[in-house]
Amino acid sequence: EVQLVESGGDLIQPGGSLRLSCAASEFTVSRDYMTWVRQAPGKGLEWVSVLYSGRTYYADSVKGRFTISRDNSENTFYLQMNSLRAEDSAVYYCGRHQYGVGIDCWGQGTLVTVSS
Amino acid sequence: DIQMTQSPSTLSASVGDRVTITCRASQSISSWLAWYRQKPGKAPKLLISKASSLESGVPSTFSGSGSGTEFTLTISSLQPDDFATYYCQQYNNYPWTFGQGTKVEIK
Numbered sequence: 001e002v003q004l005v006e007s008g009g010d011l012i013q014p015g016g017s018l019r020l021s022c023a024a025s026e027f028t029v030s031r032d033y034m035t036w037v038r039q040a041p042g043k044g045l046e047w048v049s050v051l052y053s054g055r056t057y058y059a060d061s062v063k064g065r066f067t068i069s070r071d072n073s074e075n076t077f078y079l080q081m082n083s084l085r086a087e088d089s090a091v092y093y094c095g096r097h098q099y100g101v102g103i104d105c106w107g108q109g110t111l112v113t114v115s116s
Numbered sequence: 117d118i119q120m121t122q123s124p125s126t127l128s129a130s131v132g133d134r135v136t137i138t139c140r141a142s143q144s145i146s147s148w149l150a151w152y153r154q155k156p157g158k159a160p161k162l163l164i165s166k167a168s169s170l171e172s173g174v175p176s177t178f179s180g181s182g183s184g185t186e187f188t189l190t191i192s193s194l195q196p197d198d199f200a201t202y203y204c205q206q207y208n209n210y211p212w213t214f215g216q217g218t219k220v221e222i223k
Contacts, residue, residue, distance in 0.1 A: 037214075044203065044214060045217070046214065058210045093159055093160075100148070103160070103162060107183075
């Protein structure tokens with residue numbers, strides 16, 4: 001079964017760093033667009049970042065602070081989050097975006113809370 | 117950045133009703149639009165890709181249409197499982213962007 005399993009969410013102080021992980025099963029992360037989407041409590045979906053074929057793109061709200069990457073040997077991709085702010089608090093979902101289709105596989109979500 | 121605007125924000129309907137949600141893009145996105153359904157506490161689920169292609173396993177009561185800047189998601193006969201929040205997403209340009217969501221609630 002095609003599946004994504006996330007980990008790494010936590011309570012972190014403002015200004016801190018955190019790395020989220022997303023492990024894939026039954027498909028290869030290096031062959032698809034791998035993406036992160038977040039959802040603040042009670043709010044809508046916000047696209048965060050995508051990685052494909054070595055190219056990375058980010059939402060303006062996280063550019064310069066967040067970095068998306070992958071480890072092909074682990075079939076896992078990551079979101080490194082630095083200089084965290086209260087407004088980064090959200091459930092973070094990882095996803096596989098198939099070209100021309102959309103995000104057809106989602107992780108279960110991991111909660112990041114930025115608070116002192 | 118491309119802004120996606122959904123209307124209405126909330127929609128009250130009954131089982132069996134036909135409902136339509138509109139998504140407008142601030143500039144042309146061709147047909148690079150997806151629709152998702154999200155239930156509370158759950159990850160979104162892809163319903164429609166490329167504006168009008170029904171994903172495998174999605175009931176035929178769902179349909180999508182449109183191109184350019186105006187798109188619609190129609191549910192021809194609302195089922196109990198359909199009371200949820202719906203989002204459109206453009207993937208024509210980076211940054212990809214979502215609409216603000218439309219909550220379909222029970223009348």
